[in-house]
Amino acid sequence: xxxxxxxxxxxxxxxxxxxxxxxxxxxxxxxxxxxxxxxxxxxxxxxxxxxxxxxxxxxxxxxxxxxxxxxxxxxxxxxxxxxxxxxxxxxxxxxxxxxxxxxxxxxxxxxxxxxxxxxxxxxxxxxxxxxxxxxxxxxxxxxxxxxxxxxxxxxxxxxxxxxxxxxxxxxxxxxxxxxxxxxxxxxxxxxxxxxxxxxxxxxxxxxxxxxxxxxxxxxxxxxxxxxxxxxxxxxxxxxxxxxxxxxxxxxxxxxxxxxxxxxxxxxxxxxxxxxxxxxxxxxxxxxxxxxxxxxxxxxxxxxxxxxxxxxxxxxxx
Ligand code: SER
Numbered sequence: 001x002x003x004x005x006x007x008x009x010x011x012x013x014x015x016x017x018x019x020x021x022x023x024x025x026x027x028x029x030x031x032x033x034x035x036x037x038x039x040x041x042x043x044x045x046x047x048x049x050x051x052x053x054x055x056x057x058x059x060x061x062x063x064x065x066x067x068x069x070x071x072x073x074x075x076x077x078x079x080x081x082x083x084x085x086x087x088x089x090x091x092x093x094x095x096x097x098x099x100x101x102x103x104x105x106x107x108x109x110x111x112x113x114x115x116x117x118x119x120x121x122x123x124x125x126x127x128x129x130x131x132x133x134x135x136x137x138x139x140x141x142x143x144x145x146x147x148x149x150x151x152x153x154x155x156x157x158x159x160x161x162x163x164x165x166x167x168x169x170x171x172x173x174x175x176x177x178x179x180x181x182x183x184x185x186x187x188x189x190x191x192x193x194x195x196x197x198x199x200x201x202x203x204x205x206x207x208x209x210x211x212x213x214x215x216x217x218x219x220x221x222x223x224x225x226x227x228x229x230x231x232x233x234x235x236x237x238x239x240x241x242x243x244x245x246x247x248x249x250x251x252x253x254x255x256x257x258x259x260x261x262x263x264x265x266x267x268x269x270x271x272x273x274x275x276x277x278x279x280x281x282x283x284x285x286x287x288x289x290x291x292x293x294x295x296x297x298x299x300x301x302x303x304x305x306x307x308x309x310x311x312x313x314x315x316x317x
Contacts, residue, residue: 010039082181
């Protein structure tokens with residue numbers, strides 16, 4: 001990877017992937033692209049940044065050509081809960097950005113990373129140690145897009161030789177930019193609420209057990225996979241990766257051990273409750289470990305300590 005374009009760069013993952021890529025490949029080699037003016041303005045404080053609509057094939061192609069891009073990271077997506085509010089729009093955006101990315105990767109011979117998700121699985125998937133290759137019958141539009149995206153990305157690899165690679169991300173916990181519209185967002189929001197006003201109302205059921213991951217591990221997964229020797233990859237789209245799983249109640253109890261005054265309650269969103277219940281408890285990530293050396297570093301306690309420390313210092317607490 002020498003010249004990198006990240007589309008949808010203004011979101012939770014892109015905001016931290018940009019500095020991670022800059023550190024590895026050089027600040028000048030990374031172009032951050034986003035549709036929203038305010039995101040482009042924010043990104044341009046630490047990166048080369050351009051305004052780009054990934055659904056506009058012509059301007060997306062011009063950017064790939066102009067900046068002589070050899071690797072595209074396609075982070076454009078509506079998340080699970082937002083997707084259920086407007087499924088047609090979710091399909092248009094999620095699949096439209098992917099198809100354009102695949103076509104441009106084919107035309108300009110670039111590598112392409114597109115994240116998949118725990119959302120690619122559904123209620124009929126085995127929840128405990130969810131295998132790499134198993135039943136994938138999601139019942140959200142987000143999940144339908146993720147499974148379709150995995151298939152389409154493998155198709156472009158097999159049919160046209162495009163270097164497509166992907167991981168199935170768990171809920172990602174981070175402190176650079178808030179996620180928006182996801183079922184796992186509670187695990188980020190709670191840290192800001194506990195440090196802001198000492199209490200939190202959770203919209204996901206107390207016993208919703210889901211895969212989660214701290215951002216530094218997620219970023220390392222992306223670059224390690226994209227650097228992996230292609231001859232070792234049996235799978236491509238997409239790899240299970242796992243590092244920790246917990247329920248809201250388990251997370252909040254651990255936070256309370258550190259901040260005894262913290263209180264919480266629940267106001268359940270039925271859509272999120274149904275989505276959370278359909279997702280894996282813990283994915284089996286053996287293939288990622290064997291094929292490209294996936295090896296997460298952060299567990300629940302270390303993540304909580306780092307989140308509290310980082311956000312507290314930012315809020316001057
Ligand atoms: N974090 C995403 C969501 O909750 C899952 O990939 O929608």
